Amino acid sequence: MSLLATGLFNLLNYWVYVSLMMIGLYAVIAKTNLVKKVIGLSLFQTGIFIFYISMGVVSGATTPITWTDAERLRLGLSRVEVAPERAAAALAAVEEDGLDAARAALGPLAPADAARLDELLARPYTNPLPHVLILTAIVVSVSTMAVALAIVMEIKAAYGTIESDEIVTAELETARAARS
Amino acid sequence: MTGAELLTAVLLGAGAFVALTSALGVLRMPDFFSRIHPAGENESLGQTLIIAGLIVAAGPGGTALKLLLVWGFLMMTAPAATHALTRAAWQDGRRPWSRDDDGPAPPTPPRAGGAST
Amino acid sequence: MTDRWIVELLLAVVVVTAVGVVRARNLLVASVLLGIYSLVMALIWTAMEAYDVALTEAAVGAGISTLLLIGALIRTGSRIGGSKERDAPRIDKVALAVAVLTGAALAYGTLDMPAIGDPTAPVHVHPKVARHYIDRSMEETHVPNMVTVVLASYRGYDTMFETCVVFTAALGVMVLLRRRRPPAEPAPGEMREQAIFVVMTRMTVPFVLAYGSYVITHGELGPGGGFQGGVILAAGYLIYALVYGLAAAQRALPPRLTDVGAGLGVLIYAGVGVACLLLGGDFLAYDALNQADPAKGQQLGMTLVELGVGLTVACVMVTIFNEVAQP
Numbered sequence: 001m002s003l004l005a006t007g008l009f010n011l012l013n014y015w016v017y018v019s020l021m022m023i024g025l026y027a028v029i030a031k032t033n034l035v036k037k038v039i040g041l042s043l044f045q046t047g048i049f050i051f052y053i054s055m056g057v058v059s060g061a062t063t064p065i066t067w068t069d070a071e072r073l074r075l076g077l078s079r080v081e082v083a084p085e086r087a088a089a090a091l092a093a094v095e096e097d098g099l100d101a102a103r104a105a106l107g108p109l110a111p112a113d114a115a116r117l118d119e120l121l122a123r124p125y126t127n128p129l130p131h132v133l134i135l136t137a138i139v140v141s142v143s144t145m146a147v148a149l150a151i152v153m154e155i156k157a158a159y160g161t162i163e164s165d166e167i168v169t170a171e172l173e174t175a176r177a178a179r180s
Numbered sequence: 181m182t183g184a185e186l187l188t189a190v191l192l193g194a195g196a197f198v199a200l201t202s203a204l205g206v207l208r209m210p211d212f213f214s215r216i217h218p219a220g221e222n223e224s225l226g227q228t229l230i231i232a233g234l235i236v237a238a239g240p241g242g243t244a245l246k247l248l249l250v251w252g253f254l255m256m257t258a259p260a261a262t263h264a265l266t267r268a269a270w271q272d273g274r275r276p277w278s279r280d281d282d283g284p285a286p287p288t289p290p291r292a293g294g295a296s297t
Numbered sequence: 298m299t300d301r302w303i304v305e306l307l308l309a310v311v312v313v314t315a316v317g318v319v320r321a322r323n324l325l326v327a328s329v330l331l332g333i334y335s336l337v338m339a340l341i342w343t344a345m346e347a348y349d350v351a352l353t354e355a356a357v358g359a360g361i362s363t364l365l366l367i368g369a370l371i372r373t374g375s376r377i378g379g380s381k382e383r384d385a386p387r388i389d390k391v392a393l394a395v396a397v398l399t400g401a402a403l404a405y406g407t408l409d410m411p412a413i414g415d416p417t418a419p420v421h422v423h424p425k426v427a428r429h430y431i432d433r434s435m436e437e438t439h440v441p442n443m444v445t446v447v448l449a450s451y452r453g454y455d456t457m458f459e460t461c462v463v464f465t466a467a468l469g470v471m472v473l474l475r476r477r478r479p480p481a482e483p484a485p486g487e488m489r490e491q492a493i494f495v496v497m498t499r500m501t502v503p504f505v506l507a508y509g510s511y512v513i514t515h516g517e518l519g520p521g522g523g524f525q526g527g528v529i530l531a532a533g534y535l536i537y538a539l540v541y542g543l544a545a546a547q548r549a550l551p552p553r554l555t556d557v558g559a560g561l562g563v564l565i566y567a568g569v570g571v572a573c574l575l576l577g578g579d580f581l582a583y584d585a586l587n588q589a590d591p592a593k594g595q596q597l598g599m600t601l602v603e604l605g606v607g608l609t610v611a612c613v614m615v616t617i618f619n620e621v622a623q624p
Contacts, residue, residue, distance in 0.1 A: 003408075007407075007408070009412075010412035010413060011407050011408070011410060011412065011413065012305060012308065012413070013304075013308065013413050014404075014407035014410055014413075015404055015407065016308045016311070016312060018400050018403045018404045018407065019312050019315075019400065020311065020312065020315055021400070021403070022396040022397070022399060022400040022403075023312075023315045023316060023319055023396075024315075024319075025392075025395070025396045025399065026319065026389075026392050026393060026395075026396040027318075027319045029389065029391070029392035029395060029396070030388075030389035030392035030393070031319075033324070035324055035366070035369060035370065035373065036319075036324065036327065038366075039318060039319075039327055039328070039331055039366070040319065042331065042362070043315050043318065043319070043331075043334075046311075046334070046335075046338060049338070049350075050308075050338075050341070053341075053342060053345050053347050053350060054345070054413055055410075055418070055420050056345075056347070056420070057345050057346075057413055057414045058414055058415075058416045058421060059414035059415070059416065060414075061346060061416075062346060063346040063347070063348050063520070064346075064430075064431065064442075064443040064444055065441050065442045065443065065444075065519060065520070066434075066435045066441040066442075066443065067441075124416060125431050125443065126345070126346045126347070127420055127421055127427045127431075128427070128430055128431070128443040128444045128446075128447050129420075129426060129427055129430065129447060130347075130420075131347045131349050131350050131444045132349075132444055132447045132448045132452060132456075134347070134350050135349050135350045135352075135353045135444070135448075135522075135524055135525065136448070136455075136456060136459040136524055138350070138353045138354055138357050138358070138524075139353060139357060139459075139463060139524045139527075139528060139610055140459055140462050140463060140466075141357075142357045142358075142361055142362045142365070142528075142614075143462070143463045143466030143467070143613060143617065144462075144466055145362060145365065146365055146466060146470050146617040146621065147466050147469040147470055147473070149365060149366070149368075149369040149621065150469065150470045150473040150474050150620070150621070151473060152369060152373060153369060153372050153373055153473075153474065153621075154473055154474075156372075156373040156374060162373050
């Protein structure tokens, strides 16, 4: 029971990826319609996308686009109560000597505000690598899906159907006719 | 809570309410043509309220301008999409259900031609 | 990251939608549901702070792939609305057993994974991979968007071959579907005669194209790049083709031009690599492009390969759409 509880809290995204992949796998095996099989493959792929992006998540992190110290400070100051002239002094200090000097120039803050500001100033980045892998994979997945659909269209032209079991029957009949 | 925050909350709340009612409308209306009406309500009024709330929250500046552009494109494309949907339904043989028709509202309205759903 | 419960709610929505996609007997309904599924997925990427991925997913999943599926349904002779699977929905017990067993094995495997969002997970702390990208990319390239730096510079090889895969897919579709046939004849103008569609197209397509070009060229500064911008450019063409008809769209952008463009993009990418070689560096090591200031060389190299990627991706998507939509 405790396994389920910790899993739900810590690993939910991974379990969702497993579910999506298996829903896709089920469609690929169980459905006879070829377009439906292609759709199943597409679901399978998006399951893997969730797996990768979830691995890249860092709690409380921001998107991996570098913020300069001044940009961080400006955002932080907009979220806390601080006198305008002290904010201006801090912004001037950050250009010259970096975040620590700016924090000193700001002077003492209310404890809640100070904690909030420090958290915003030290915000980590999410891992950029999974983003790179997945955004190229999305474009590749639509291209490969187009190839699969093109094959399905040619199958329709050749067999007159896109149901896999009917294609097997037609093939068997052709083979039988050739033998006799 | 400042005045701007209050205004944001009110606008976003109103937008969410419109979105909720239009979702209910889509579920409850009797046929295709009446269903698309509440859907359009969300696209126009609901999204306008939400974007207005976000503009107030963002304050004057680049973000507000971008939100305005988003609103402009939404106002252009959403009615066109609704128009395309209803035309496609009409050409497919669907006709608006009215109370003059015999019997209760069909769960899926009958079509003039083609296979039934 | 946005509050966790929002991500969890959206994840629940995608699972339900996925079940709906598989259960829907009408293939048109399944295709449209798949578009909705992708759109919710784009929201999940946004909530997980993966904006570059969200941009791509929104343009590809909700736009292009839905259109391709519907095009394929029409081409396989399934009348819209009548394109049904033959069988009544029933549970295939064997398939279900296979899926459940595989799923259980995979879920058992996840028990050893670090918790979601744990900053000390191995993927986040490896000194030569994630830590290097996050800590050193600004200093080495002066480019703020780490996703673009990793895509175009640190993993330039990988991206070059991804571009080749996309290009090869277009070749595959051409080989399978392109016939010697007269250019698309102007179909009876259905949407073209409707003022509302014409006005909408005229007012949006130029902005879509401008936005696509912006996304390709500004990938270094904010979310964006060749893959994202390329699919947005292609989406602009698709809107035009839907409203004005394929014949008019192909008059505006002749297929011969997109054929050349698709190959040219890959050539630009590989050409930048060869230029680095000729200037005395390694293949795709852009430092060689500007000996005096390696960071400037990196920026030039990245801009050029992103242009190549954008050209290939846009032309490939347009080509695929042309071939699938051609009656």
